[in-house]
Amino acid sequence: MRLYMFEHCSLCFRVRMIVALKRLHLQETVVLDDDSDTMIELVGKRVIPILVKDDGQPMLESMDMVSHVDGIGGSVLTGPQRGEVSEWAEKIVAKTAPLTMPRYPLLGLPEFGTVAALDHYTLRKRKTFGDFVELRANTRRYISKLLPDLQALGRLIETPLAINGKLSLDDIRVLPLLRSAAIVKGLRFPPRVREYFEAMMNRIGYQPLPVV
Ligand SMILES: N[C@@H](CCC(=O)N[C@@H](CS)C(=O)NCC(=O)O)C(=O)O
Numbered sequence: 001m002r003l004y005m006f007e008h009c010s011l012c013f014r015v016r017m018i019v020a021l022k023r024l025h026l027q028e029t030v031v032l033d034d035d036s037d038t039m040i041e042l043v044g045k046r047v048i049p050i051l052v053k054d055d056g057q058p059m060l061e062s063m064d065m066v067s068h069v070d071g072i073g074g075s076v077l078t079g080p081q082r083g084e085v086s087e088w089a090e091k092i093v094a095k096t097a098p099l100t101m102p103r104y105p106l107l108g109l110p111e112f113g114t115v116a117a118l119d120h121y122t123l124r125k126r127k128t129f130g131d132f133v134e135l136r137a138n139t140r141r142y143i144s145k146l147l148p149d150l151q152a153l154g155r156l157i158e159t160p161l162a163i164n165g166k167l168s169l170d171d172i173r174v175l176p177l178l179r180s181a182a183i184v185k186g187l188r189f190p191p192r193v194r195e196y197f198e199a200m201m202n203r204i205g206y207q208p209l210p211v212v
Contacts, residue, residue, distance in 0.1 A: 081170050093177065098138070
């Protein structure tokens with residue numbers, strides 16, 4: 001299997017996470033942000049992640065990729081799902097984006113490995129989220145808006161190694177979002193969230209991204 005991905009992409013991390021949980025091998029190709037051609041050649045449009053399966057067929061939806069990988073051999077995502085957790089995950093993205101989007105280009109990630117790729121990202125995301133310097137200057141405000149949600153997550157976490165007590169799709173929904181939020185210097189996860197984040201990252205053998 002080969003995953004075409006961005007290092008900062010939380011949807012890509014869903015796939016990397018299930019592959020790691022299953023102890024399978026994944027070939028990873030990081031695409032430069034301005035390299036739409038590679039994506040279009042593979043699937044006819046600009047989209048990331050793309051998983052090319054062993055039979056050469058590409059997949060386009062991250063959760064389909066997760067189910068595909070989980071279905072190889074015995075499934076590991078056998079725990080129940082909870083509506084509160086998926087609702088939390090859906091809601092949180094709008095609150096983390098103003099903190100994470102203007103920080104990704106500062107992390108030295110491979111998808112921004114050329115000036116053209118970096119500028120391509122900045123121009124695209126600036127249109128959606130606004131000026132990056134201004135967003136970063138408002139870090140304190142965005143952190144205080146986010147903290148109550150992280151505290152709510154702390155109350156939802158049942159054990160540090162599985163949000164619902166047993167590994168489930170909810171872990172796939174939540175951990176990649178925490179990995180992204182963890183890049184924000186000055187954002188302190190509540191104790192239960194920190195414990196969950198550290199235990200799960202350890203379990204799958206991934207270091208957190210740099211903090212800025
Ligand atoms: N439903 C798709 C969504 C994929 C998606 O929205 N990917 C974003 C990046 S995270 C994308 O390709 N955006 C276009 C771009 O970056 O130009 C999935 O879960 O895989």
